[in-house]
Structures are given as C-alpha cells and as structure tokens.
Amino acid sequence: MLARIxxxxxxxxxxxxxxxxxSQSLPLDSSYTVEEPSRYLLLDKGxxxxxxxxxxxxxxxxxxxxxxxxxVLAYQYPDHPLPDFLMALGYWWRIExxxxxxxYDDIFIQYLDRAIEKAEEIYDxxxxxxEAAFFLAAGYGFQSRLYSExxxxxxxxxxxxxxxxxxxxxxxxxxxxxxLLLGDAxxxxxSVWIPEHYPLLRxxxxxxxxxxxxxxxxxxxxxxxxxxxxxVEAQYFLFRLYASEExxxxxxxxxxxxxxxxxxxxxxxxxxxxxxxxxxGRWPESLAQSLEILExxxxxxxxxxxxxxxxxxxxxxxxxxxxxxxxxxKRYYEKTVAYGEESESQESGYYLHAxxxxxxxxxxxxxxxxxxxxxxxxKRYAKRKHPAHKEAREFIKKNKL
Numbered sequence: 001m002l003a004r005i006x007x008x009x010x011x012x013x014x015x016x017x018x019x020x021x022x023s024q025s026l027p028l029d030s031s032y033t034v035e036e037p038s039r040y041l042l043l044d045k046g047x048x049x050x051x052x053x054x055x056x057x058x059x060x061x062x063x064x065x066x067x068x069x070x071x072v073l074a075y076q077y078p079d080h081p082l083p084d085f086l087m088a089l090g091y092w093w094r095i096e097x098x099x100x101x102x103x104y105d106d107i108f109i110q111y112l113d114r115a116i117e118k119a120e121e122i123y124d125x126x127x128x129x130x131e132a133a134f135f136l137a138a139g140y141g142f143q144s145r146l147y148s149e150x151x152x153x154x155x156x157x158x159x160x161x162x163x164x165x166x167x168x169x170x171x172x173x174x175x176x177x178x179x180l181l182l183g184d185a186x187x188x189x190x191s192v193w194i195p196e197h198y199p200l201l202r203x204x205x206x207x208x209x210x211x212x213x214x215x216x217x218x219x220x221x222x223x224x225x226x227x228x229x230x231x232v233e234a235q236y237f238l239f240r241l242y243a244s245e246e247x248x249x250x251x252x253x254x255x256x257x258x259x260x261x262x263x264x265x266x267x268x269x270x271x272x273x274x275x276x277x278x279x280x281g282r283w284p285e286s287l288a289q290s291l292e293i294l295e296x297x298x299x300x301x302x303x304x305x306x307x308x309x310x311x312x313x314x315x316x317x318x319x320x321x322x323x324x325x326x327x328x329x330k331r332y333y334e335k336t337v338a339y340g341e342e343s344e345s346q347e348s349g350y351y352l353h354a355x356x357x358x359x360x361x362x363x364x365x366x367x368x369x370x371x372x373x374x375x376x377x378x379k380r381y382a383k384r385k386h387p388a389h390k391e392a393r394e395f396i397k398k399n400k401l
Contacts, residue, residue: 041082042134043131048228051086053065054073056262056263058086058093070086071083079121080122084112085115085135085139087111088115092142092146093266093303094303095108095149100345101305109143112139115135115139119139120132123136127169133166137169143159144159147159178222178227181222182233182234186220187216188212189216190211192211217246235258235259239251239255239256239276240252249280253276256272256276260273266303267304270289270292270293271311273289274289274311274315275315283319283322284319289312290313291316293308293312294309294313297312306340310339310340310343310351314332314350326364330358333354333361334354352378355374356378356391356395358374359372359375360395363395368401372401376392379392379393
C-alpha cells in the first residue's frame, strides 16, 4: 500500500496533459498549409482548428474518424511526437472505460514510446525546446499512470521521475502556462489530500512545497474554462473530486452533464452523468440515461461494456425498488450481479449492495435458502468493515439463516 501511494503521489503531479479542443471545427485536409507557422506545433492556431474535429471524434469514441485524421497528421509531420501522442490518447480512453481490461496496454505504450522517442530527438538537438520537454513530461506521465493501475510500481516510479524532470524543463514558455497549470492544480490539491488520508506519508510530502486544496480547485476550474489542450482532463478531475472528496454533487453533475452533451457517445461520461443524476435524486432522468446505456451495451456500441452495465443496471433496480416494483427491481439487481461478475468487480459497492437487496427480496418471498446464499456471497467478497458485510451479518443473525 505504501509503495502504491508513493507512486500515486508522483503520478497526480505528473498527469500533465490530455489533448482537447472544443471550439470551431475545420476539416483536417492534407492540402492545408499554415502561412506563418509557430516555432511550436502545439501553438499553431491553424493546426488547432484543423484537429478540433479529430480530437472531438476521439473523445466521442468515433475512433475511425479520429485515427484517420491523426494518420494524415503523421504524414504531414512524421518526425513530430504529436500524432503518436494523439493516437495513444485514443487508446487511453479505451482503457479508461474499464481499467481492469489490459487488451489495449501494449499498443498504448507503443504509441507513447514512439512519441517519447521523437520528442527526445528534438530535445537532444535543442535543449531549449519547451515543446519537446512538454511531450516528454506528458508521455512519461501517462506511462506512469498506466503502470500504477497495473501495480508495476518500479516502472511507475521510473516513468514518474522522468515526467517530473521534463515538467520542470518545459516551464518558461508563457503560452504553455494554461496547459501546465493542470499539473500545479493537481499537486496543490493532492499534496494536502494525501497526508490527510495517509498520515504515514506526511514526512515524504514535507519535502515538497506546501499545497492548498482550495487553490488546486480554483486552478482546475481555471484550466477547465480557459485551456485548449488540458480542458477535458481538468473537467474529468473536477467532477470526480466534487463527487467524492468535496461532497458537491451538483457541481459534479454540472460538469458531467456538459461532457455528456458534448460527447454523447463517450461511455465514461455517460455513466458518470447517470450516476450524478442518481446521486442528487433526479431518479427518472437517471433511469432514462441508464436504460439508454443498457440498450447501447446490447447493441454492442463501441466502449459500452459490462462495467458501464453494472452501474446502469443498479440505478434501474434502485428506481424500481423505490416505486415498489420489486419484480423489475429483482431483474435489474440480477443484471447488476451478472455484469459485476463479467467485469470481475465483485468487491464493488454496487455489486455487493445488489446481493444484499436480492437477499432481502428472496427473504420476503420466503426463499430462505436462496436468501442465505446471497448474504454468504456478500460476506465472501466484502471486507469485514464494509457496510454490506455488516448488513449481511446482522440480517443473517436476526433472521437465523
């Protein structure tokens, strides 16, 4: 656990960049030329407009369109790290939907390696090139992020160390500042959050500058409102922090609603929107979104899989339980369990709570044997301190199962 948190303490500072564009769209055309190119490709306004459609397609899980345009970009700029980095981002979002799925790991790392290699060649020729340092920091940061998910702590720490090195070297170009602010925002927030939750790490964090959660949130809002390349990444962190740590569910809903409206086919944003609707008590709307998610899973829409199904089935089950339709509630609790097992998420709260509710439903129906089976499954997968484990123990004791 200590190794993991040490790694995370680096990674949260190092997840520097995710490319996003949200303004006007112009088609990516191989015949298009920039009249006055910037020294740095990232600061080329013409290019920013040209890749907007491709990047929006990537976030909306239309990968064929995005990757076609990224391939054109690679043809135009064969020695620049940007095209490979964008291809890697597309695979990161495939991973993000269900981080337990490792099928995209190798190709994600391959594209990052290529982006890093090209950035290193530029940097070796000119160590004042801030753009090269920027891509090196971003590339190593994303590698560290994946390796931490895979519990490859040595690789995560090595990549994190490199990312930190190049992050510092990428500073100093004023036009990059809105993008680099994301790293500062995450550091400010988590440098306070980590010692609050993991006191053993206080001596380690004491070696770093003092942060501020309030400043970190302000900076994230700044990036989310003003940055070009890191906008979506900042919004992603904001709605997660508002939903869990800051206990501001309406703020989380505000951001996830915007992201879902902007990228309606992104399953991560879709299920987050359904979740935040459920959290604030807008249950009919959560029900509608959840049923749509389940329909998309049945239709085998790209990115919609068992992990999203576990969320959506649970919200549908809960809605029907609240209105007293226990037949439908039971069916969707069963789907929650099935999706949880398919995605190997038996320790998740939704899976465990679905088992508890199924046990109660069977108990009310006089099926004590089946009810006991469900509660035993809860005790099998839940940690003893988990509320579901306690509820299962007490129910078994009270009803002498």
